[in-house]
Amino acid sequence: MPTVPKLQKQTFGARIADELRRSIFAGEIAPGSALIETALASQFGVSRGPLREAIRQLIDEGLLVQVPFTGTHVVELSEQAVREIYSLRTTLETFAFRLAWDRRDAEFANELKARQAALIDAIDLGDELECIRRELDLHSLVYETANHQILLEVWNGLKGKLQLYWASHHMAHGRRGPRRDSHDSFLDAALGDDLPAMEAEIETHMRLGSETTERFLKDRNQTA
Amino acid sequence: MPTVPKLQKQTFGARIADELRRSIFAGEIAPGSALIETALASQFGVSRGPLREAIRQLIDEGLLVQVPFTGTHVVELSEQAVREIYSLRTTLETFAFRLAWDRRDAEFANELKARQAALIDAIDLGDELECIRRELDLHSLVYETANHQILLEVWNGLKGKLQLYWASHHMAHGRRGPRRDSHDSFLDAALGDDLPAMEAEIETHMRLGSETTERFLKDRNQTA
DNA sequence: AAAAGCTATATTGTTGACAATCGACTTTAT
DNA sequence: ATAAAGTCGATTGTCAACAATATAGCTTTT
Incomplete structure (x- = not known):
């Protein structure tokens, strides 16, 4: 069976996580800078729900750091x-x-x-x-x-x-x-x-x- | 300074993640069994939002496994x-x-x-x-x-x-x-x-x- | 009787509005 | 002038309703 073009249904959160990750690696979002959910959500054209899930994912990957009720930042380099x-x-x-x-x-x-x-x-x-x-x-x-x-x-x-x-x-x-x-x-x-x-x-x-x-x-x- | 009684504000998702984790370790939710969001949400008395975040957390800890649009289960033992x-x-x-x-x-x-x-x-x-x-x-x-x-x-x-x-x-x-x-x-x-x-x-x-x-x-x- | 297709229903994914919280600025009292 | 207290705006946390999807059961067909 030839490799099917990966048509599997993907959730918004996952796709946005990919996009965000790319943005961070590309330096479009610098280390230390803050991520504001509403801005990113409208920028990606989705609601805050899926965006929050994407953020969560990148936190687990160690790319973002979050403090409750305060905000999310790209990790600082050390x-x-x-x-x-x-x-x-x-x-x-x-x-x-x-x-x-x-x-x-x-x-x-x-x-x-x-x-x-x-x-x-x-x-x-x-x-x-x-x-x-x-x-x-x-x-x-x-x-x-x-x-x-x-x-x-x-x-x-x-x-x-x-x-x-x-x-x-x-x-x-x-x-x-x-x-x-x-x-x-x-x-x-x-x-x-x-x-x-x-x-x-x-x-x-x-x-x-x-x-x-x-x-x-x-x-x-x-x-x- | 005497250790303050941990008064720090905690998010619902975090607290529920703790509760869920305990339930899993206590065997109240057996390996392989499915978690349904609506049921758990009402059981914990919160909305599906925070509950989803708790689930996400436990997925990253390797306790749950999720397949999009289908469901999440406690991991099987092997x-x-x-x-x-x-x-x-x-x-x-x-x-x-x-x-x-x-x-x-x-x-x-x-x-x-x-x-x-x-x-x-x-x-x-x-x-x-x-x-x-x-x-x-x-x-x-x-x-x-x-x-x-x-x-x-x-x-x-x-x-x-x-x-x-x-x-x-x-x-x-x-x-x-x-x-x-x-x-x-x-x-x-x-x-x-x-x-x-x-x-x-x-x-x-x-x-x-x-x-x-x-x-x-x-x-x-x-x-x- | 077995397989394919369809339908119903339960469950997850998504949304927009509302409430709670934090940080900074202003005000006020010493 | 300085520091404490209060207020305002921005941002995150939470909720309940709506849309999309998949699974199970039934119907139909061979």
Whole structure:
């Protein structure tokens, strides 16, 4: 059966959550700024009910923060959060690789290469937001292969925050995109037969990412 | 300043979420059963709006599952999920101990002992649901000490599911409560100076928990 | 008798109006 | 001039009615 064009009925709240998420990642709604329900509702052409549900969803994804009877804001960026995200990610991705290690097959290898190729395409095209998505897609394959539903859910939660930080980086500096060869050694290890080497590669990869993102935030906060 | 009696204004949705959660843990709403919004709303004496928000909250905690335009149910129990919960928990708690290891001080030790004492009190009193809460409180201390906000959030998510499984175990067998000495070696290691020994203790503790819970589910599914 | 189509009903999704609450500004008293 | 108290406007929380959807049961057809 050819993949049907996803005709499934979707609720307003879900669609608006997608739109809002995109707006936040695109920097159209800056970190720290407030969201007013009535304004957004009329802007999206829906009532406050579905909009509230969308907000709720983004709160759970860690993109918004809400205080009762007062308001909702996009989360502020902090170096502490960056360290937390990357340290947790190191732990989870190591765990994911251990689970996935014996499940790797020819299809895994092909898919991994395909996603790297897709990432490189986006780099060459210069589409920054697409780069971010595809780099996350590349890493997601390991989580998908691990065959661990709850782990996958936690990773999806982390992905949102990562995307926010990377997108902010891009907004500020114009370019934070990865280099074409940024995942070469990662793929080498992932396709090899040395699990400890893979774990070392993860640590290196994450430390690099964490330092880059932290430095960006430090500069930004000094300027402001 | 003496602790003020928590006079902070709370939203209906939040309070109802608490009530619903309690009902689920108490087994008043069995796993797999459906929740109908109108009935619950009138039962709690509120409108469907706040109730919907409460449902949403419990969905994010992994206690309910929803399919659009159709309905929401309490999650079904599965052995696969048990394995996932405990394996992820092993990973996270090991990570938490590594972070917390050098932050342990006299207060940490006292608090840990206090929480074990509280657990033993509940065991002696025979209050099963309270036992569950206090065993989770005991383990929570490590996550609180780790000084890692996101890790704490993920743990809180896992806690909900654990509570559901343990509560179901209790409902079925009348008694699943831990023995008085069930955490002795855990505390010994946690208060000692041998981190690898602590990690081994975590693995043992979790394997034991996982096997117990899995066996309960296996029996239950065979009977049904 | 089994399968396909239709209809009725229960349940969820959505809406616009109303009530409660908070933050900022103004006023007032010291 | 400053700080406490009060008022106003904006925003969120809540409600009850309405629309859209899916499931179950019946009818029809083969």
